[in-house]
Amino acid sequence: MSRILKLLSAAPLANTGSVARDHLANERTFLSWTRTGLGFVALGVALAKLDALEALSPALAHNHDHGDLKLQSAALVGSGTGCLGYGTLRYFSSLRGLKRGLFRPNIVGVALVAVTSGAVAGGGVWMVVRTEKEV
Known part of the structure; x- marks a missing residue:
């Protein structure tokens, strides 16, 4: 166990100038990437669950292409x-x-x-507009 902890530990760095500030900013940026990624994953899973819920309820199933939701979920x-x-x-x-x-x-x-967010937003708008035309 101590070998694993030794591999995962980082060597201490001298805190001269802005060293600590730069490394802490790097960690915050990593956490932002993680939060963004988990947000996309959570939205994709929620969309897939919504699709499953619509399949169970006849009142919610209205001329709706479930393939689009699965594609959007997979993309997210x-x-x-x-x-x-x-x-x-x-x-x-x-x-x-x-x-x-x-x-x-x-x-x-x-x-x-930026491109991914734009594509997700565009796909969402396209799905809403297409669904409104079918109803």
């Missing part, structure tokens, strides 16, 4: 999983860079979240 869960993975990779990449005194701006991650 996939996006959330991607956020979790990317956030973890970004954290360790930034950690290595900070130890060497370097920092690389996060252009790719921000662009991916």
Whole structure:
């Protein structure tokens, strides 16, 4: 057990200049990526459960394509999983860079979240508009 704890522990760094502040900011950013990813996953799971609930209730089942909800659910869960993975990779990449005194701006991650959020919002609007036309 002590070997595992030794592998997981980090070497202490001298707190000169903004070292501690930079590493704490990196940890907060990782937690933000985690929160965003878990939010996408939770929304995808909730959407899938809503689809299952609609299938059980005849009053709720109205000319509704369940394939769209499953696709949206899968996209949300996939996006959330991607956020979790990317956030973890970004954290360790930034950690290595900070130890060497370097920092690389996060252009790719921000662009991916913006595109994913736009696609999810667009898909939601499309589903609502299409459902309204069918009713």
